[in-house]
Amino acid sequence: MGNIEELIARLAQDTAAVKPVPHPYMLSLQWMGWAMAYLAVSLMFSGLRPDLMSKLHEPLFVAELAALVGIFVATSLSASLLSFPDMHQLRRVAFAPVITFALFVAVMFIAWQADNPPAPLPTHSFECTMGITLVSLLPAAWIFYVMRKFASTHSHLAGCCALLFAFSIGAIWLRLYEVNDSVIHVIEWHYLPMIAFGMAGLWLGKVMLKW
Amino acid sequence: MTDKTDHLAALMRQSLKGDQLAYAQLLQETSRFLRPFLAKRLSFTNQVDDLLQEILLSIHKARHTYDGNRPYKPWVYAIAKFRLQDYLRAYYSDQLHHADDLSEMENYLHENVTESAISYESISGEVEKLPQKQATILQLMHQEGYTAKEVAEKLGMNESAVKVAAHRAYKILRQKLEK
Numbered sequence: 001m002g003n004i005e006e007l008i009a010r011l012a013q014d015t016a017a018v019k020p021v022p023h024p025y026m027l028s029l030q031w032m033g034w035a036m037a038y039l040a041v042s043l044m045f046s047g048l049r050p051d052l053m054s055k056l057h058e059p060l061f062v063a064e065l066a067a068l069v070g071i072f073v074a075t076s077l078s079a080s081l082l083s084f085p086d087m088h089q090l091r092r093v094a095f096a097p098v099i100t101f102a103l104f105v106a107v108m109f110i111a112w113q114a115d116n117p118p119a120p121l122p123t124h125s126f127e128c129t130m131g132i133t134l135v136s137l138l139p140a141a142w143i144f145y146v147m148r149k150f151a152s153t154h155s156h157l158a159g160c161c162a163l164l165f166a167f168s169i170g171a172i173w174l175r176l177y178e179v180n181d182s183v184i185h186v187i188e189w190h191y192l193p194m195i196a197f198g199m200a201g202l203w204l205g206k207v208m209l210k211w
Numbered sequence: 212m213t214d215k216t217d218h219l220a221a222l223m224r225q226s227l228k229g230d231q232l233a234y235a236q237l238l239q240e241t242s243r244f245l246r247p248f249l250a251k252r253l254s255f256t257n258q259v260d261d262l263l264q265e266i267l268l269s270i271h272k273a274r275h276t277y278d279g280n281r282p283y284k285p286w287v288y289a290i291a292k293f294r295l296q297d298y299l300r301a302y303y304s305d306q307l308h309h310a311d312d313l314s315e316m317e318n319y320l321h322e323n324v325t326e327s328a329i330s331y332e333s334i335s336g337e338v339e340k341l342p343q344k345q346a347t348i349l350q351l352m353h354q355e356g357y358t359a360k361e362v363a364e365k366l367g368m369n370e371s372a373v374k375v376a377a378h379r380a381y382k383i384l385r386q387k388l389e390k
Binding site for chain 1: 226227228229231232234235238239242260263264267268269271272273274275276277278279281282285286288289290292293
């Protein structure tokens, strides 16, 4: 009991004015702002796919992009909420990625059904995963660096959302850059690796977001 | 209840501005309502004190994540539960480690008993030289055939404490037998 009193006295002496971190919605907006700027710079270097304008008239391509952007937004929001010990008391919002993933899976399923006869597979395969990974590495490192300054009590989930957020940037970049119409290829070499990295985030979160 | 919560949130707002007195009062009130919460979940007072200190340190570390505009208690309990889970995980993994050691030791002891025909009676002299509590535990477990749980009930101890004491006794005996 005496130790507790001593500790309280010591902590109270140590205290100085502390600026509370922004609301998670603001935080998420900031993160998305930085991520979009990074995406724009990446696309400036790589260039856009030449058939992008015509692809934007295809409802399924637009739906796929929208679902991907949905994952990007939801995971950013969720990662910011999960950075707070109490999820800023917005527990339900923190699970938004579940809904966006369900929508994404539905869109990809419809796109796969509609891909008949299937579009020819591109000659490359794992290069796409490599490209996504390379583009996503910087945002992944950055988001973990930022999140370490918080105090997550759900470090597994926070890590998962952080990596999904980072890899969704890579996935959006590749979809806007690569000329490719094969849904199978996109699922196999773009989205499944993205989800696999997200799962690796469960472990990475535990390791990196300790406090 | 709401008044109390508002009061705590107000104290935290003042603390974030650097008010040391408000902060000390907030931590005192926090430890007052966390103590029974922890006492319900832990067996020993020293465990409660240790963990409470850890939680207070965590609150201090994470105070920038609280803005004073939402209820204070859910924020504190989120941290307290997180630290409690960590603590219990470490505690049980330690217990498991002890249990593993213990079963290893028991196997070793049994092996020796069969291979070199050592019975409890033949080493009872060595057992008697052990500290009294350890000697009693071994006697009850190996001579009278009680389980660790039964020994714990009989001696008014915790089952894991009995296992740990037995484990220590095996270790001493093994060293003596090896000589």
